[in-house]
Structures are given as C-alpha cells and as structure tokens.
Amino acid sequence: MTQDGIGAPLRRKEDRRFLTGRGRYVHDIVRPGQLYAVFLRSPHAHAEILGIDTRPALAGTGVVAVYTAADTAGKINGVPCAWGIAGKDGKPMKEPPHPPLALGKVRHVGDPVAMVVAESLAAARNAAELVQVSYKVLPAVTGVADAVKPGAPQLYDDVPGNLCCDWAVGDKAKTDAAFAKAHHVARLDLVNNRLVPNAMESRAALAEYEPATGDYTLYTSTQLPHVARVLLGVLMLGIPERKFRVVAPDVGGGFGSKQVVYAEEALVTWAAGQLERPVKWVAERSEAFLSDAQGRDHVTHAELALDKDGKFLGLRVATLANIGGYVSTFGPNIPTNLYGPLLAGAYTTPAIYCEVKVVFSNTVPTDAYRGAGRPEATYVLERIVDVAARDLGLDRVDIRRRNFIAKDAYPYQTPVMLQYDTGDHAATLARALDLSGWSGFAARRAGAASRGKLRGIGIVTYIEACGLAPSRIAQQLGARGGLFESANIRVNPSGDVSVFTGAHSHGQGHETVFAQLVGELLGVPSANVEVVHGDTARSPFGLGTYGSRSAAVGGAALFKAAGKIIDKGKKIAAALLEASEQDIEFKNGAFMVAGTDRAKSFVEIAGAAYTPPPSYPLETLEPGLEETAFYDPVNFTYPGGCHVAEVEIDPETGVTTLVAYTAVDDVGTVLNPMIVEGQVHGGVVQGVGQALCEDCVYDPESGQLLSGSFMDYCMPRADDLPVIVSATESTVSAHNPIGVKGCGETGTIASPATVMNAVVDALAAYGISHVDMPASPQRIWRAIQAAAPRAAAE
Amino acid sequence: MDITLAVNGRQVTASIEANTLLSALLREGLALTGTHVACDTSQCGACTVLVDGASVKSCTLLAAEAAGATVVTIEGLAADGALHPMQQAFHDEHGLQCGFCTPGMVMSAVDLVAGNPDPSEAEIRAWLKGNICRCTGYQNIVKAICAGAAALRSA
Ligand code: FES
Ligand code: FES
Numbered sequence: 001m002t003q004d005g006i007g008a009p010l011r012r013k014e015d016r017r018f019l020t021g022r023g024r025y026v027h028d029i030v031r032p033g034q035l036y037a038v039f040l041r042s043p044h045a046h047a048e049i050l051g052i053d054t055r056p057a058l059a060g061t062g063v064v065a066v067y068t069a070a071d072t073a074g075k076i077n078g079v080p081c082a083w084g085i086a087g088k089d090g091k092p093m094k095e096p097p098h099p100p101l102a103l104g105k106v107r108h109v110g111d112p113v114a115m116v117v118a119e120s121l122a123a124a125r126n127a128a129e130l131v132q133v134s135y136k137v138l139p140a141v142t143g144v145a146d147a148v149k150p151g152a153p154q155l156y157d158d159v160p161g162n163l164c165c166d167w168a169v170g171d172k173a174k175t176d177a178a179f180a181k182a183h184h185v186a187r188l189d190l191v192n193n194r195l196v197p198n199a200m201e202s203r204a205a206l207a208e209y210e211p212a213t214g215d216y217t218l219y220t221s222t223q224l225p226h227v228a229r230v231l232l233g234v235l236m237l238g239i240p241e242r243k244f245r246v247v248a249p250d251v252g253g254g255f256g257s258k259q260v261v262y263a264e265e266a267l268v269t270w271a272a273g274q275l276e277r278p279v280k281w282v283a284e285r286s287e288a289f290l291s292d293a294q295g296r297d298h299v300t301h302a303e304l305a306l307d308k309d310g311k312f313l314g315l316r317v318a319t320l321a322n323i324g325g326y327v328s329t330f331g332p333n334i335p336t337n338l339y340g341p342l343l344a345g346a347y348t349t350p351a352i353y354c355e356v357k358v359v360f361s362n363t364v365p366t367d368a369y370r371g372a373g374r375p376e377a378t379y380v381l382e383r384i385v386d387v388a389a390r391d392l393g394l395d396r397v398d399i400r401r402r403n404f405i406a407k408d409a410y411p412y413q414t415p416v417m418l419q420y421d422t423g424d425h426a427a428t429l430a431r432a433l434d435l436s437g438w439s440g441f442a443a444r445r446a447g448a449a450s451r452g453k454l455r456g457i458g459i460v461t462y463i464e465a466c467g468l469a470p471s472r473i474a475q476q477l478g479a480r481g482g483l484f485e486s487a488n489i490r491v492n493p494s495g496d497v498s499v500f501t502g503a504h505s506h507g508q509g510h511e512t513v514f515a516q517l518v519g520e521l522l523g524v525p526s527a528n529v530e531v532v533h534g535d536t537a538r539s540p541f542g543l544g545t546y547g548s549r550s551a552a553v554g555g556a557a558l559f560k561a562a563g564k565i566i567d568k569g570k571k572i573a574a575a576l577l578e579a580s581e582q583d584i585e586f587k588n589g590a591f592m593v594a595g596t597d598r599a600k601s602f603v604e605i606a607g608a609a610y611t612p613p614p615s616y617p618l619e620t621l622e623p624g625l626e627e628t629a630f631y632d633p634v635n636f637t638y639p640g641g642c643h644v645a646e647v648e649i650d651p652e653t654g655v656t657t658l659v660a661y662t663a664v665d666d667v668g669t670v671l672n673p674m675i676v677e678g679q680v681h682g683g684v685v686q687g688v689g690q691a692l693c694e695d696c697v698y699d700p701e702s703g704q705l706l707s708g709s710f711m712d713y714c715m716p717r718a719d720d721l722p723v724i725v726s727a728t729e730s731t732v733s734a735h736n737p738i739g740v741k742g743c744g745e746t747g748t749i750a751s752p753a754t755v756m757n758a759v760v761d762a763l764a765a766y767g768i769s770h771v772d773m774p775a776s777p778q779r780i781w782r783a784i785q786a787a788a789p790r791a792a793a794e
Numbered sequence: 795m796d797i798t799l800a801v802n803g804r805q806v807t808a809s810i811e812a813n814t815l816l817s818a819l820l821r822e823g824l825a826l827t828g829t830h831v832a833c834d835t836s837q838c839g840a841c842t843v844l845v846d847g848a849s850v851k852s853c854t855l856l857a858a859e860a861a862g863a864t865v866v867t868i869e870g871l872a873a874d875g876a877l878h879p880m881q882q883a884f885h886d887e888h889g890l891q892c893g894f895c896t897p898g899m900v901m902s903a904v905d906l907v908a909g910n911p912d913p914s915e916a917e918i919r920a921w922l923k924g925n926i927c928r929c930t931g932y933q934n935i936v937k938a939i940c941a942g943a944a945a946l947r948s949a
Binding site for chain 2 (some may be wrong): 015023
C-alpha cells in the first residue's frame with residue numbers, strides 16, 4: 001500500500017468545493033435567457049381527463065408556452081422501461097404506455113398533466129394555477145393487497161386484475177417436497193413499508209438547444225448520464241446521441257431514485273428545442289414526494305420448513321409487490337430478479353420457491369431504492385429465521401450457525417440462480433458478537449428493566465448480490481442493454497493522468513477512490529490523477545452508478561485500462577532502453593529492464609509517448625498514451641456480514657430508541673476505509689429510518705399521499721441515533737480483478753431486519769412474534785396493549 | 795423595494811420583491827449558490843446561514859427582514875483561501891458525502907460552537923435536529939463538529 005493508494009483512508013478531493021459552497025448542482029446552473037418550467041400535477045389518484053383549457057394560463061404575464069399531452073402526443077414517445085421481465089408462463093410483463101404527460105387518464109396523485117413555461121418561476125407557478133382541467137374522478141386503489149382483489153378499480157383496460165406480471169423463481173415441486181417432510185414449519189406475514197428516497201437535492205433538469213447546429217445539452221440530476229441519453233434522446237425524443245449531450249454535474253444524492261429516467265427530463269429537453277431557449281425545472285420537495293420513484297411496498301407470506309435440529313429444509317415465499325401507476329425504468333425488476341434470488345441468504349436452504357405478483361396501483365411508481373429488492377429479501381429471511389428459532393426454542397445465533405454456508409463450501413450455487421464466490425460468515429458473526437458485547441446483553445436488559453424499559457437485541461447474518469452486473473446474466477433476466485462499465489485513462493504528456501469513467505459519483509467519492517486506484521496501479525501520486533465523470537461528451541459510454549457497482553465494475557474497468565497503459569509503456573520502454581519487451585518490468589512507477597538498474601520513469605515514458613525521440617519506433621508503435629477499456633464482469637459480487645442492534649422500548653409510550661448498532665461487513669478489498677465506513681453509516685441509517693420512523697402512506701379512500709413533506713414523513717435525525725460501531729472482515733471477491741465486493745448498500749440491506757429483530761426481542765415477554773415497520777410509538781403501544789391482557793390472562 | 799445588507803463582508807444593495815426569501819436573494823440575486831434549498835417546509839436546514847451571528851434558515855426569512863443585517867454564507871467562511879476550522883474538520887472527519895446538506899450543517903455548527911465551545915456529543919446531536927442529511931448517517935458530522943469545536947478552542 002502506498003501512502004495514498006489502495007487501502008489508504010485518503011481525505012476526499014471533492015470536499016473542498018462542497019465545503020466552500022462551490023459545488024455545481026443543476027439547481028445552481030443558470031443559462032443565458034433561461035425559461036422556467038412548472039408542472040401541473042394531478043390532484044386525483046385516479047381520474048379521466050375530460051378536457052384541459054390552457055388559454056387562461058397562456059394569457060398570463062410572462063407565460064411562453066403551456067403544453068399538454070395534446071401537444072406532445074406523437075412527438076415524445078412514452079417513458080421507457082429498461083428492464084422487462086417475464087412471468088411464470090414465459091409471457092412478457094404487461095407494459096402499458098407511459099405518456100410523459102397524462103393522456104386521457106391520471107393514475108396517481110402527482111401524475112404530470114401540463115407543463116407551463118414562463119419567463120420567471122413566479123410567472124410559471126401563477127400560470128399553472130390557471131390551467132383548467134376537468135376530471136371525472138374514478139375510484140382509486142393504493143394498497144397492493146386491495147389492488148389484486150376482485151372488483152378492485154382497474155388502472156388499465158388491458159391489464160386484468162392490475163397484474164403487471166406473475167413471476168416466480170425456484171423449484172416448486174422440490175420445495176413442496178421439503179415441506180412435506182418438515183419437522184416444523186415457521187410462518188410469517190409481513191408488510192415491507194413503502195419509502196420515499198429523499199435525496200437532499202431534489203431532481204432538476206435544465207435543457208438547452210442550439211438551433212444553428214441542432215445540438216441539445218441537458219443538465220440533469222441523474223446517476224446514469226449515458227443511459228439517460230439513450231432512453232431520453234434516442235427512445236423518447238428521437239434525438240441522435242451525437243446531437244445530445246447529457247451532463248450530470250454535482251448530484252446531491254441518488255439512492256436509486258435518480259437512476260430512473262423521468263418524463264420531466266424529456267419534456268424540458270423537448271421544450272428547449274421548441275422554444276429555442278434554455279428551459280429549467282427544479283422539483284420542490286413536495287413535488288419530489290409526488291414524483292420521485294418510491295421504494296419497497298411489499299405484502300408477503302413466508303414459510304420456512306425445518307428439521308428437528310433446526311436445519312432449514314425449504315423456504316416458500318409469496319409476495320405482492322406494488323409498482324405504482326406505471327412501469328418505471330427498472331421498476332418490475334426490483335421486486336423480482338433482485339428479490340427472489342436473494343432469499344437463500346447466508347444459508348444452505350436446499351429448496352426455495354418464491355412467487356411475486358407485480359401489481360399496479362394508484363400510487364407513485366416504485367423503483368430502485370438503496371438496496372433495491374435485497375433489503376426486502378433479507379427482511380423476510382432474517383425475520384422468519386428468528387420466528388423459527390423462537391418456535392423451536394433455539395438460540396438465534398445458533399440456528400444461524402447451523403445453517404451457514406461454510407467458508408470452504410464456496411463457490412456456492414444457491415437453488416435460486418446465484419452463484420456466490422467467497423464469504424466467511426463464521427468470521428463476520430464472531431467479530432460482530434464480540435464488538436457488540438452480545439454475551440453481556442442479559443445484564444444490559446436487566447439494567448433497562450430496572451428503569452422500566454424493555455431492552456431487546458437483534459442479529460442478522462446476510463449476503464447480498466451487487467456489482468450489477470454481467471451483461472449476459474442481466475440480459476437473460478430481461479435487461480434491455482449491457483451492464484458493463486467503461487474507463488478511459490489519458491496519460492498527459494507531463495505524466496499526470498486524466499481518468500474518464502462511465503460511473504457517476506453523487507456522494508460516493510469516486511474522484512478520490514478512483515484516483516487512489518489508478519495512482520496505485522500506475523505508480524503515480526493520487527494527487528496527480530484527476531477523475532472526470534458525469535458528462536457524455538467527456539466520458540466513454542458507461543452504465544452509471546447503482547447497485548454498488550462503481551468499484552466492482554467501474555474500478556475493474558480502470559484496472560483493465562491501466563493494464564493497457566502499462567503494456568504500451570513497456571513497449572515504449574523496450575525501445576528506449578534497447579531491450580526486449582519481455583524483459584521490461586513495471587514496478588514502483590518505473591519501467592525497468594529486469595535484473596538491471598536500467599529504467600525509465602513513468603513520467604519519462606509519458607514524455608516519450610508524446611515527444612517521440614529518435615529511438616521511438618513510430619512505424620510500429622503509435623505515439624500517445626491513452627487507453628480505453630470496457631469491463632463486463634463474470635458474475636455479481638456478494639458482500640455479506642453480520643449486524644447487531646439493541647433497542648429500548650418504553651412500554652408506557654411505545655417509543656423505541658435504538659441504543660447500539662454494530663455492523664461487520666465483508667466488502668472484499670477495501671479501497672478507502674474512510675469512505676467504506678461512511679457508506680456503511682449512511683446505509684445503516686437509511687435502513688434504521690425504515691425500521692423506526694419512515695413510512696410513505698396513502699389514504700386508502702382518496703389515494704392522497706398523506707406523508708407528503710418532511711413534516712409528515714419522518715426522516716432519521718442525528719438525535720435518533722447511537723454511535724454505529726463498524727468493521728470490515730473481508731474475503732476477496734473472485735469475480736473481479738481488484739477483489740472488491742461493494743459497500744454502498746450493505747447497511748440498508750441488513751439494518752431493517754436487524755432493528756426489527758431487536759424490537760421483537762424486546763417485546764418477547766408479551767408473546768409478540770412480529771411487528772411491522774416502522775416501529776412507531778403508536779404501533780408498538782398498540783401491540784403492547786393488545787398483548788398485555790392476553791399475557792395477563794395466561 | 796431596495797435593501798442594503800452586508801453579505802460575507804461586502805455591502806450589497808439589492809432590489810427585491812416584498813415576498814422574496816433570503817435564500818432566493820442569496821442564490822439568485824447574489825449568485826451565492828452554496829446556500830441550498832432542499833425542502834419547502836423549513837425542515838431540512840440546507841439553507842442555514844448566519845444572520846447577525848445567529849444561524850437562520852434562510853428559506854424562512856424574508857429578504858426584507860434581513861435589511862441592514864450582517865449575513866454570512868458558506869462562501870464567506872473561508873478566509874484568504876484557508877478553510878475555516880469547522881470546514882477543515884468536516885474534511886478531516888469525512889463529514890460530507892454528496893455535499894448538499896453540507897453548507898447548512900457547517901453554518902449550523904459554527905453557530906452552535908459560538909455559543910457552546912465544548913459541546914457534548916448529545917448536545918451536538920440535539921442541535922442538529924433541524925438539519926437533515928440523507929447520506930452520512932450523521933456520525934461523521936457529529937465527529938467533525940467535535941473536532942471543529944476543539945480546533946476553534948485551541949485557535
Ligand atoms: S430549505 Fe430551508 S429548511 Fe429546508
Ligand atoms: S452529504 Fe448528502 S445529504 Fe448530507
């Protein structure tokens with residue numbers, strides 16, 4: 001390890017601009033002559049649009065244009081889905097059109113109906129209030145269990161039962177056979193509550209058009225600028241890629257909500273072309289609540305079959321997944337491919353069968369939200385393991401240990417598609433038990449009891465799949481594109497280095513970590529490596545950042561490109577040193593003739609590449625030192641680990657306080673431990689938010705979003721949290737050349753189940769075996785009240 | 795109407811509407827885009843600036859109310875290119891990820907430490923009630939504020 005290379009806790013290069021107010025988010029960009037767009041959104045969850053009168057709005061001062069579906073129909077294609085799935089019967093999912101502005105019908109509160117463009121934001125806002133839409137309000141359905149009931153309101157004429165797809169994974173017959181011979185079957189019904197991602201920077205888009213050349217530029221808060229260019233430009237707007245530049249400048253958090261491609265981005269771009277002036281839109285927070293893709297929202301029944309020793313024989317899961325009013329960019333893929341195959345977890349369960357009904361409802365579409373499918377799977381599995389342990393009177397640690405995939409059983413083929421490469425669950429478990437003081441819990445519980453508090457401890461041992469993904473596997477599962485990543489390394493004549501990546505950083509610190517990685521590989525100080533991302537005009541085509549893929553896929557692409565640089569450097573060095581290429585070694589930043597002291601530094605080779613000396617064989621070797629690589633991994637990566645949480649519940653008020661949290665994760669090679677730790681903290685807290693306070697709620701009658709602001713939607717705050725103890729206990733991934741597994745989502749995948757296992761443990765004395773998230777004071781208080789008489793009667 | 799106020803040590807006169815928010819004046823009128831707006835209900839604190847030394851949510855104050863006041867934004871904290879000790883502490887302790895909440899966090903912390911030079915961890919966490927961060931889980935922000943406070947005490 002060099003001082004600032006792989007494994008160093010290097011402070012971030014990007015910090016200074018953010019700390020001095022010089023970040024450049026889309027919110028901050030101003031283009032000369034820009035207009036302001038405001039979207040008029042549906043106030044109804046489900047309604048027919050009988051007519052729209054835009055004339056009063058158009059007459060407003062400063063109003064430049066008002067567009068409705070009548071204007072855009074035939075000009076802008078529907079919002080596309082990038083990942084289609086197929087049902088049990090092999091038939092493709094139902095994929096009804098998703099017009100950018102509602103056409104004929106609105107399907108959720110917040111569905112965009114009209115776009116007003118004006119000289120000022122105030123003028124646009126005022127005019128939006130003057131657009132007159134007459135609606136025929138229809139009955140709405142928001143809950144997924146209601147949406148599949150016979151007689152439920154139907155969102156689409158040609159989607160019977162609101163069923164987008166009836167999907168399954170695993171071997172049903174084998175699983176049924178496992179249940180037939182079970183000693184015990186544990187059962188659990190649970191709800192995985194809907195969440196709002198709430199990146200602190202709301203979405204924003206600013207488009208401009210150059211009539212003289214036909215070039216469009218879109219500044220947008222996206223996690224995947226190149227993919228957005230294809231989906232928005234080629235598929236929706238018919239703008240060829242060469243004429244469409246997408247820039248994702250500083251982006252203030254994404255968490256999946258910005259890997260979705262949205263109607264507003266296309267509409268703003270189109271309007272800029274129509275009006276030949278820049279058009280800017282910035283979502284207000286209340287608008288974000290109504291239009292950013294939301295997460296989770298499952299209703300699940302699970303059964304775990306066990307033998308008399310507590311070994312898992314089979315797992316059966318049936319889930320209803322709510323995907324909202326439209327098929328979002330990756331929407332149907334999340335509760336299926338990224339969920340069912342994760343149900344093996346860290347265990348040797350030999351037979352698994354999971355059915356998922358993917359269902360439309362009159363709610364904001366759901367899509368990837370940090371963890372995307374994997375937290376839901378981990379929640380089901382780790383909750384039912386606890387239920388089974390209690391049923392059988394087994395220790396919760398012991399039952400997990402008995403079922404672990406042993407370290408030497410890797411690589412391990414699960415019964416649900418995935419092949420894990422490496423892992424060591426016993427090691428992460430042991431470390432977490434130690435760090436959390438697991439064995440001393442009884443004393444802490446007694447201490448809490450003396451203060452009138454109920455203390456509980458919860459544990460989760462998990463494995464997840466990330467590093468999305470190998471193109472072949474993804475395509476077999478319905479991806480409508482590749483899933484590789486790109487890297488371009490440009491060694492400049494002076495020997496400093498510019499790196500262009502197709503990944504995108506919106507908080508992850510790529511500008512630092514990728515500089516460390518490339519610096520180490522090329523023997524250059526990371527300070528001399530500049531990482532460029534987020535601009536289709538600068539970086540090679542890449543797939544962007546989501547699914548904890550940047551290091552595992554983007555980093556591996558950089559590794560490959562650096563290898564090509566070194567190979568070419570060796571050729572140059574061989575010529576300059578009059579040696580054979582085979583004899584040149586690259587070590588410590590220098591090209592040397594093996595076994596001699598004859599060497600050329602990296603800087604000298606870079607100089608020679610651009611100012612070829614007479615000995616440079618220009619006839620056979622191109623000048624310059626710049627290489628591009630595309631890396632397509634062989635498989636996903638599989639981070640895993642063990643988390644432990646402790647809570648205290650006040651039985652008088654139902655208030656749950658998280659008092660301790662320990663995370664031990666196997667993230668593979670650690671490129672920068674400071675950044676890994678930061679990712680774990682953030683991930684854990686997002687999951688804690690789901691477990692304890694966050695809840696996206698729609699009124700079941702009207703379909704109105706009841707949790708539509710930070711006043712009603714409870715975000716975790718600093719004083720809700722204890723100090724998180726975190727550590728890594730890594731095995732190296734065999735699925736990429738740098739051995740990384742990924743760390744962006746581990747926290748969010750493990751923490752909801754960990755916290756809820758602790759909550760249920762705290763309530764064990766009441767005989768409560770499950771509580772749904774969030775463990776709000778009201779819910780806990782009610783559970784205690786409902787159980788107390790029963791407990792007293794027993 | 796025209797108002798005059800001191801922003802980051804500079805007297806500025808700005809022409810505003812009666813309903814212009816201080817956040818809008820800073821961001822749009824004065825192009826000081828370091829002050830962020832992340833909500834519309836005065837909950838997130840991304841817009842926090844110092845008005846006459848006290849931290850204020852600039853989205854909740856009319857610009858007109860700041861007439862004659864001394865305003866410091868995140869852009870005004872670093873002196874002569876050197877980071878303010880609180881900014882430096884956020885850098886050293888990895889107290890930021892996407893950076894969107896950061897200006898508000900730093901300004902809020904500067905005010906906390908001005909009134910309470912040696913805050914406990916619990917006091918820091920309680921003080922941050924009005925600042926939401928979605929990225930960091932707050933832990934390193936709390937650490938940074940401790941470190942920033944210590945640096946300011948020894949300065
Ligand atoms: S923008 Fe001021 S508190 Fe959120
Ligand atoms: S660093 Fe992203 S919101 Fe705080």
